[in-house]
Amino acid sequence: MADIAGYVADLLAVQLQERRDSVLGMTTGTTPLTTGIYIEWARRVHQKELDLSRARFVNPDEFIGLPQNHPESYRSYMNKHLFNNIDVPLEHILFPNVEAQDLKAECERFDTVVQSWGGIDWQLLGLGQNGHICFIEPNDAIPSSSYIVNVAEENRILYAADFGSLADVPTQAVTTGLRMLMCARKIVLVAVGTKKAGVVARIVLNPVSTRLPGTFLQLHHNAVMILDEESAEGLPESLVNRLRRIK
Template sequence: MESRRGEVNGMKFEIVAASEIGARVADLLAEQLRQKPESVLGMTTGSSPIKYGIFQEWIRREAEGELDFAHATFINPDEWVGIDSEHPESFQAFMNEHLFRHLRTKRKPSHIPNGAAENLLDECSRFEQLLRELQYVDWQLMGLGLNGHIAFIEPADSIPASTYVADIDEENQLTRSSHFRTPQEVPKQSITIGLEAVMKARSIVLVAAGENKADIVATAFRGPITTRVPASLLQLHPNVTVILDEGSAKRIGIV
């Protein structure tokens, strides 16, 4: 299919074939690293980076000398509460398995909240201070949950500005339950960044694909701005690119 581009509420949209999502995200990342090799790169977990070949494309391009992460810093915005980084279902383990261990040019330590910290409030403060020391994120990759969550910022009447402990929506617990031996093992909370870190990211690339995402894409980006749909707050961000496929773009109205 021929890719299409448009703008909705000040946000840039690109509609590409699902098979081209990985390549397009890699193009945007390559441009970021050309402009600023020492970029702070915000990561995401979930199904999208693997299903659409995003991390695989980064690994391939790095092996061929097209991407160089030697001066970049990686940071993840969230982690399960109650499991340590060595747990096979931790987000740290996910990143190691699917990206970090494959990179030859990665030199700097990566950063992720410690979900097994003895004092979670202290850990939130530590991670928030780290974000400030890094001067927040230069380029943030995001997915979009079916309930409109971004990172693990879940729908709520209000959303904290700084890193906090979030209760995970039951729907998202169910979507993650396949990663654990029993649904009861799925953590009920996460440590996640707050709205200040989202809004201070200098560039955000959000990926949403599949017909099951069409309704929430339209709700989040054509509907009202509300904390009940956290992704809708991205309408207030000055530099967001949303990558969709034909299925997820069905209701956004870009022709």
């Protein structure tokens, strides 16, 4: 896992060399924690090996119905695992404000701010077991702009342990639209572990479909997928043999 964290940090360093004030799309979930991605970023910042002082951070989604300081909000997650450890100015951090009275207007505001920043330069992604990216859940159609999404029941069940019960897991979230994600200048998706092997194979081998949002990365002009041996288990051997090894 340290190899993956280091490799992702190397990719980020290259991005920041090209543009110190890059707009970075963040991700939450278990992958940054199991791989130590954010720990490595903080370590490099403290060792003066990585300069995030001018970077701006966009979190593309947030649960509806949770206050900002709720321990399971994505803002709390990012504060705990990254922002509080690298001293980021508040004005450099953007989340959807799910406490706004008019959430549709908030979605528009969020998109406008990202556009005023010049769009996403470098987007880090995880991969949900149902194929979602960000909180773009499988559906018959996916909006192009940020929107209110119903959290898939299978995902609510997965989150129940963290919230204490299924009843406490929010049923909706605000998430980025497909256009903003696909307009990111570079996408770095990380998936690790046997539990992700099936969905990794599905998004790589299946046709592009809104029923499997991760497949849209097949269409992106500059997307990188970083896997470990377990998450690559479902891919054909002929494909695995052509993959670049980090080591």
